[in-house]
Amino acid sequence: MHDIADLETRGLPGVFVASTEFVNAAAVQARALGFDPARVFVPHPIQDRTDDEMKALAESSVDEILAAVVQAGAGRGD
C-alpha cells in the first residue's frame, strides 16, 4: 500500500491487491496516510491455494483491477 501511495505521488496510477484479511487494515492505513489508494480484495487465504485456485482468483478479480486503473466509464481499449 505504501508503494502504491509513493508511486501515485510520482504520477503513476496504481492499485494493490490483497486478501480480505487486509480490508480493515487498509482502511486504517489509508486514513493515516491521507491517501485512499485503489485496492482490490480477493478471498483469504492465499498461501495454501493450488495453482488452479490462484488462476481462478486472478481471473475473477481482473475486471475489478482494470476498473481501478482506468477512468470510470472509459473502455479498456480492447
Added chain:
Amino acid sequence: MTTQASTVLLDPTSERRPATRPRVARPSSLEGLTVGLLDISKPRGDVFLTALESALRSRVPSLRVVRYRKPTFAKVAPVDLRHEITTKCDLVIEALAD
C-alpha cells in the same frame, strides 16, 4: 483551600485531520500502455501475477506487461525500483498481500 495545577500540552506535530490527496488521474484507455506488475514477494503472489498477466493480455492485447519484484514484503520497495517502475510504466498493479 487547595488548587489543582493544570498543564496545557501543545503538540506542533498534531493534526486534527491528516491532509488528504486524490488519486492520480486514470488513463481513458489501456491500449498501447505499459503496466508494471509488482510482486511483493509473499508466497504464491508470483502465481497470481502470472495468471493476472495472462488475463490482462487476453483483455487488452496491446497492453505491455513488465514484471517487478520487491526484495521483501516487509519494507517499501527500494527507491531505485520505484524510480524504474515510474520511468518505464504507465500504471502499476501490486500484489499479493495476505
